[in-house]
Amino acid sequence: MRQFIKPIAAGLAAMLVLSGCVTTRDYSQMTPAERKMREQADVYNQTVAEGAVLGCLVGIGIGVLASSRSNRGQNALIGCGAGAVVGGGAGAYIANKQESYATREQQLDAMIADVRTENERLAGLVTTTRQVIADDKARIEQIDADLAAGKITLAQAKTKMASVDDNTAYLDNTLTELRKRQQTYVDAAAQTKTGSAKQNAAMQAEIGKLETQIAQLQAERDALVQRRTVSRVG
Numbered sequence: 357m358r359q360f361i362k363p364i365a366a367g368l369a370a371m372l373v374l375s376g377c378v379t380t381r382d383y384s385q386m387t388p389a390e391r392k393m394r395e396q397a398d399v400y401n402q403t404v405a406e407g408a409v410l411g412c413l414v415g416i417g418i419g420v421l422a423s424s425r426s427n428r429g430q431n432a433l434i435g436c437g438a439g440a441v442v443g444g445g446a447g448a449y450i451a452n453k454q455e456s457y458a459t460r461e462q463q464l465d466a467m468i469a470d471v472r473t474e475n476e477r478l479a480g481l482v483t484t485t486r487q488v489i490a491d492d493k494a495r496i497e498q499i500d501a502d503l504a505a506g507k508i509t510l511a512q513a514k515t516k517m518a519s520v521d522d523n524t525a526y527l528d529n530t531l532t533e534l535r536k537r538q539q540t541y542v543d544a545a546a547q548t549k550t551g552s553a554k555q556n557a558a559m560q561a562e563i564g565k566l567e568t569q570i571a572q573l574q575a576e577r578d579a580l581v582q583r584r585t586v587s588r589v590g
Contacts, residue, residue: 381522389487390523396481397526400533445536446543453544464551464559471541471562478534478569485527485573489580492520500588513589520584527577534570541566 383391453463496517503513545559 381519385519387488387491389484389491390519393481393484393488393523394526396477396484397530399477400530400537446540446547449540450544450547460548460550461552461555464548464555467541467544467548468555468558468562471559471566474537474541475562475565475569478566478573481530482569482572482576485576488523489576492523492580493583495520496583496587496589503588510589517584517587517589520580524577524580524584527573527580531570531574531577534573538563538566538570 383394386394450463453466457463457466499508499513499516502508503510508516541559541563545556545563549556551559
């Protein structure tokens with residue numbers, strides 16, 4: 357069993373620090389808008405990681421209990437992997453609601469409230485991201501102008517452009533996690549269609565709003581990438 361402890365611990369540690377590995381810049385080097393964008397988006401990465409860790413721990417328990425002594429460690433690893441997938445998705449989310457609320461109607465009401473809160477939070481992130489991207493576009497224009505005028509070298513231009521590329525990478529990761537979150541709600545709604553027609557409609561409406569806002573965030577990111585692609589810096 358001991359030979360499997362280190363791989364499991366390493367996996368858990370990787371899940372916990374995953375969201376912290378996205379950006380390569382120090383917060384002190386960021387603008388207020390850039391810091392705010394990361395603070396607003398970090399909740400998605402942290403929640404996904406926590407869910408995966410919880411699922412892993414549950415999976416380890418199941419794997420150990422269902423195993424003989426000879427293959428207990430191997431099944432613990434398998435249980436961790438399977439649990440991490442479920443823990444970060446609809447399975448764990450629905451299980452949490454079932455434990456917290458007595459009836460399916462109450463569970464669905466709680467899910468609707470969750471997606472509504474998600475939409476409110478995401479609206480703030482979209483607004484902040486638009487400011488960051490507007491600043492980045494202006495930064496690209498200035499870098500290109502300075503490079504064309506010979507005020508800076510190509511190496512210096514690339515250094516200045518690193519902050520734009522870092523913001524883009526952070527947005528890419530955030531969009532990935534947001535789509536995972538959206539899919540969790542879609543799957544959960546599909547598995548809990550036992551409420552009233554009004555509840556089901558409300559859930560679908562909130563999921564639709566979430567999808568729209570994710571699309572808006574994607575469009576902002578794509579506009580930045582398009583401007584970055586035609587930069588003189590390359």
